[in-house]
Each structure stands twice: as structure tokens, then as C-alpha cells.
Amino acid sequence: MKKYRNISLSMVLLAFLFSGCTSSFDEVNTDPDNATDAPAANILTYCLQYATTSLFDPWCDMNEPSTYAGQLAKIQYIDEAKYVYRPTVVENKWFYLYRTMNNLRTVETKSVTENAPGMYGIAKVFEMQMMQITTDTWRDVPYTDALNIENGVLLSKYDTQENIYPGMLSELKSAADSLIKANGSKVSSLSSGDAIYKGDVTKWLKYCNSLRLRLAMRISGVDAALAKSTVEEILANPTKYPVIDANADNAFYNWPGSKPYLEPWYADEHTSGRDDHGLSDVLVNTLKSLSDPRLSIYAFPAASDGAYRGFTIGAKAQPDLTTISRIGARFRENASGFTPYFRACETFFDIAEASKLGWNTGYSAQAAYEKAVTLSLQENGVGSADITSYLGGSAKYDGSNNQLYLQEWISLFKQGMEAWSLYRRTGVPATNYVAPASSYTGHNVSPLRYPYPATESSLNGANSAASVSQVKDDFWGKQMWWDTRTGVQ
Template identity: 50%
Template sequence: MKTKNIKYSLGLGLAALAFAACTKNFEEINTNPNSPTDAPMTNVLAFGIQDYAAGFFDVWGDMNEPSTYAGHLAKIQYIDEAQYVFRPNTVENLWTQASRELKNLEIVVGRAAEEGATNMQAAALTVQSMIWQTTTDRWRDVPFFDALKADEGVITPEYSTQEEIYPELLNRLKTAAELFNEEGIDDLGTGDLIYGGDTENWKRFANSLRLRVAIRISDVNPELAKQHIEEILGDQGTYPIIEENSQNALLWWPGDLPYFEPWASDQFDPSNARDDHAVSNILVNQLKSLDDPRLAVYAKKATADGEYRGAAIGPNDLVPAELTMYSRIGAKFRDDRAGFTPFMRASEVKFIIAEAAAKGFTTGTSAQVAYEEGVELSLAENGITDADAYLSGPAAWSGDISDIYLQKWIALFKNGNEAWAETRRTDVPALSPATGTPYSGHNRPPFRYPYPNTETNLNGQNSAAFVAEVEDSFWGKQMWWDIRTGVN
């Protein structure tokens, strides 16, 4: 597959305009090797979706770090990343990937607007907003309003704070939903790797992402959060949301090299076959305490003795001979080369609604009802159809908002980006830092991700004040929406 790269950036990234993919065969869409800015918009949409999933949901962008920071996974070999000993090139690569995805989608948004392709404009804006949220949740303050203008001569963009970025994301996702409401006649084409051209589901996705953004800031700007949440939930005709698992926003991978699902690729790609991850003891023990039937789906039994046993995160004393004592990741999530990358699920949406109701927002339902619906949807997604016994046991609604936070954390398995954000926001479960980390004096896992060295080297005038707020690479200034006290 031919590609041609153009320099663009958050700072100085790459925009690879000429990548394409499709749900059945990623290589069916050909690229234009001579004029990448004339590549079909559907190709560029496909690239934005695939590149984001390949970068931020793979072993480097998720399994090694966010999913261990969130307490879902543990590394049992080559454990450096779980101890927060990061690789600078990984940080650089993720920054570059975000840059090119965002710029490519910016081009699609602009061209679609010029051509009156409202569906394409809305879809690209939706995906771009999702990537922006992941980016700011990883680094906090980043170049934003000035970020994607390298082709206009802005190669050292100014930084925007997360406090400025979040309200704008809410506005953009509302714009995307309203563009879908115009019922444009343009076809998203084979580059729609999520919904195969179903614009009604895209509309649900845009509105559900707006709920995600809003609930994230509900403790620091409750008025703005309430405004957006009540607007959506108060007018489901105009602002439908993801309500069923059939509407989940998932990328299903073809399953042929080089397009293995990223978690499976880490295990099965013959050039990089690894066995470095187990399910964490935090998650396994939590599921056991709830008598949670998802345990058998999330984890495999340890081959040594047939028990479910999670591994600790970050210890230096793991003995290779004892690796058979730990539960590996369940087959549904790790063994299917044609598996899925989860961008957003119905269960998450229900837990958002439950939290909003618990905080007194008008949602049209009660916190308990939405909580139980979220649990049922997560169980059903994992092949468990009878939720009554589970919801009558230790997982029964107690009236405490922490019930919602805990079940949401469990349901987010395989989306380390969101699980890490939620543990930083809610402190549920309250996690200790990795035991083997060389960074002492901290009582929680990382607050943030290190800035790449290129931001200091190439955009130092704008980045210096923000880099100075970082402590020990991973701590320092908390996310805007992280109002926890006594954490460091």
C-alpha cells in the first residue's frame, strides 16, 4: 500500500494522508501516491480511525502503560513500563500519531464543509474530538487552537489549557450531532470502519461522546456539564445516544497481517510474539469479591493450578519459573486476531447517566435504574445474559456513587485510556503506585504522560511553562477534572 507523508503537527508531527482501509479488507481502498491532498475523504477517515486504534490501543499505547496505570493489567516480563520507566521514543511516537490523525481529520472536516458533505464532516469531527480528548487526558495542556496550522506557517504552536479544551470539545461534538441531523445525502464510503455508513449510529456516537466529555468535568464545572447532559437526555429525538450493545462504537479488525487486532498482534504477530502481560491482582481480586461472572471472560485460569490469580503491578521479584501461576488475558480480548478495539460501549453510557442522576441532574431515570442497566449491558456484552443473581449479590445497588464508579471501571476493560482517566477522576478503586517504581514519594499511579523531548527542543518557548509543571515525568499538576486531594 503506497503512502506519501506531509509534515503537520500538534507540534511537528506527520500527516499521512494516503492510508486507507475497509471493514472487510483494509487494502481494498487504493491510495493516490501523487497527490495526497486529493485522496478520497473516505480513505482519510479510515486512516484516522485505524491509526488511532493501532497507536492508542496497542501494546505501547495501552497495555504497557494506561491499562497498568488503571489497575487492569500487569506486566510479568520486561516490566519497565509498568514501573513508569518509559521509553522516550514511545512518547514521541504517540505524540506524532495524535498529530497526524488530528491533522488528517482536520483536512476532511474542512473539505467536507466546502463540498456540502455533512455526514463526512460530522463523522470526521466526531473522531477528531475523541482523539483530542484522549490526547489532553494523556498530556493535559497541549497545543490545540493553534495546533494544526503548520501549512499556514505555524510550526511552533501555543499551548491551550485543558480548561479551555474541554468546553470546545463539547461544542464540537454538539456541532457534529447537528450536522448529522441535517440528514445529508453524502455516503461515508468504505472508510467508515465503525458503523459501515450507518449515520444514525454515528449520531448516537457523537452524542454519547459528548456525555463522556461532560461527565468528566462534572466536579469542576457542574453547570456546564449539567447543561450538556440535560440537553442530550432531555431530547432523545434530536440527540439519540448509544443504548444497546449493537450500537457500540467498535473497530473490528480483518485478522490478516498486518491488520491483527492490536492486543492479539502483541501475542501472534510472528515478528513480535510476546507473553508479557497478565490480568492484575487488583482486577482479579475485585471480580472475585463480587463473585463476578466476567472473571472467566476477562482472565484465563493459571496453567499451573487452574486458579484465577492476578499478578502484582511492578514488583522486581517476579521469578520466570513462576509465570505459570498468573492468569493471562481472556481469549475474547487477546486471542482473536480479528477482534475489536472498543471506542465506546453502551454500558459506559448508562454509567454516565447513572452518575449524572446521582449528582442531581435531570436524566429521565434514576441512578439505580441506569446503574443496573449498565451492569446488564456489560454482562451481556461478555456473553452473560442473566444479571439478576449478580445484581442481588455483592454488586447490588447500595445508593453510593462509588458503586457506579467501580462497575464502570470494570466495564471499561480493554480501553485503558478511559479506565486510567476514570481512576484519576474518581479514585475508585484507590490504587497504589507500582511497587518497583524508581520514583519514590508518590501514593498514586501517574497523573499524566511525559511530554516528548521534541516539544522542549523544537517548541521550547511555548512548552517550557507546561513542562515545568511536571514532576518525576508523570506527576505534578493534576488534570483539570482531577479534584482529588492528598494524592501525589
């Protein structure tokens, strides 16, 4: 009997405990130290840091876009530069971009409830920056319903790049307008959350409008009417639509410089002990041919003989490492260095190109070109005497598109995606080439695009199939909408 009483008592206690747990289940299973919500400013900070860390590191920048653009070369573990890619890297980049954009949408939603129009505009600008990188990587991608989970959209349809670019331009114009009050003044500065401009809404407005210029000029060869109207609307009203016109306004993420917040190129070399990258022969030879004063800033001389020497992109074997120029101190030797999203010089290269087309910009093509080159040289610490000498010598304005594009390509160092896109749109520099060790045959230019993540075929096959079918040999196939080069494959 005693045994049965003990069993009965145990059952009563279990029943009591069970009923107690179920009546307060939510309370018991809520971690008081784990927040279930966060202010918009905190999420914005996360988005800026997460995207910059993820998209400008060796995996998503140095190994592939910067080598496809002709600026960097891998000198060890050369696989990526010869197009032997890792599927997880492709999937990760897709994930990084859409995760960031999804979180930015949360910031936009919260900014409305928190009555923070400045926060909304800033989040929208950065969302469009992320979408630009996305479509320029893959071409046709989910856009209009990509971030629509709250309405039950789990498998997003794909939009063509022909529709994405006009959509981005429209959203950026709305973002610019949201940062301006009805009386023409700017909305209030942010109190926190902004790791790029420290809450300066005017600088975000400049970034927004300069990004509009970038997108407009990128499609100038395929939708001249939209590009022209966008450029002229911005430049005709500098009070309402100011642009980044000085290096002090550059859209740079400046790193704190203490672990774990180290500049990604620095962290790769100095915390991982990697020595996988050097300057390409394309970039070094270009700078040497122009006696460009940026050469000693972009690169270290080779240890073996003190000469500046680039390496073959996607070579068949690694070089004697002592013979190759490494990346210069400004770009890789500073833990609290910078990651560039937009430079002032790019604004004026865009203006110069628009002026050459005869559009109303307020500048002659030559004046805008010289301003652009000057800003790039000044950004890199080149003195005024050397700037005057350069613009009067090997960089003297000759009115050609080739010169304009080549100087812009040089200025975009450390912006692998932008340098790659410029090359794909213009074919400059003409000295760029297909990796000699590539296993793919029949191609005469470096990659046109990325392969799609395998998960898009396995999980979203009905929506992705048409776009996936346009890819050939992983990196070629259908060109970007704005890539009007002929005879490339």
C-alpha cells in the same frame, strides 16, 4: 581535431539533454503510480485504522495506561509498569495523535468541497476523540492553533485543559448538529471510508452524543453548570441527540483478521510471540470478591493450578509465569477481535452519576446503574440468569458512588485510557497502588499524567515551557483539571 570534435559533440548533447530535462522537469519527476491527492473517504479510512493500530497496541495501551489504571500487569520486561518509560514511545504517541488529527482536518476540508456533510461530522467526532485522549494524557496541549499550518502556524501555543474541555464540548455539539438536516432527518449515509459504523450516520450521531456525555461527566466536579446543561440538553431530546444505548451500537473497531489487519493485542502475542502481560492483582481480586461472572471471560486460569491469580503491577521481579492469569480469549485470542472506543454501558454509568446529582436525565440512578451493569454483562456473553443473580447479590445497588465507579471501572477493560482517567477522577478502585519497584519516591498514587515529548522542549520551547515545568518526576505534578482528589502526589 577528432578528439576536440568529440568533446564538442558531447557538450552539445549534454546541453540538449539538460535543456530537455529542465523544460519537462515536473513531468519527468512525477511518479504516475504515486497519488498526490486522495478522496476524503480514503483519508478517513486511514485515520480510523492508523489511530486504532497505534493507540491501542502494547506500547500505547497495555504497557502503561492499562497498568496505571490497575487492570493489567507486566509479567516480563516489567519496566513500563514501574514507570521506566521509553522517550520514543512518548514521542510516538504525541505524533500519532497529532498526525491523525491533522489528517482528519483534511477530511473536513475536503468534505466541504465534496459536499459531504456526513463526512465532515464524522471526521469532527473522531478528531475530538483524539483530542480527548491527547489532553487526558498530558493535560495542557496545543489545541486552538495546533492544526493551523496552512495559516503559517508552525509552533503551536498551548491551551489549558480548562479551555480544551469546553472547546471539545462545543465542537461535538456542532458536529452533532451537522449530522442533522434542517427538517430533522439525518444526513445521507456514507458510501465508503467508515471502518467503524460502515457508513451509518445515525450511529455516529449516537457516538458523538455519548462522547459529549463522557466529557460532561468528567468535568462535573469542576464545571457543574456546563456539565449539567450538556447532559440535560442531550437527554431531553433523544430524537435530535440520540446516544449509544445498546451494545449493537458500540463504537468498536472490528478488525478484518488477516495480515496486516490483526487486532493489536492478538498480534502482539501471536505474531510477535510476546508473553509480557497478565491480569493485575487489583482486577482479579476485585472480580473474585464480587463473584463476578466476567472473571472467566476477562482471564484464563493460571496453568499451574487452575486458579485465577493476578500479579503485582510494577513488581520487583517477574513471577513464575505458570501461576499468573493471562488475558481472556475474547480480548486477546481473536485476530478479528475488537478495539473499543465507547460502550453502551458507559452511557448509562454517566446517566446514573448525573441522576445521583439530581440532574434531569429521565432515569433514576438505580435504573441507570442496573442498565449499565446489565449491558456490560451482556456484552461479555453473560446469561440472563447470572445477570439477575449478580444484580440481586454482590452487585445489588447500594446508592454509593464507590459502587458505581467500581462497576464502571470493571466494564472498561481493554480501554486503558478510560479506566485510567476514571481512576484519576474518582480514586476508584481504592486498592490501586504505586508500583513497588518504582525508583520515584514520595508518591502515593499511580501516575497522574505522561511526561511531554523531549522534542516539545527542543523545538517548541517558548510555548511548552510553562506546561513542562508543571510536571514532576515525569509522571506526577499538576493534576488533570478534572482530577479533584486531595492529598495525592
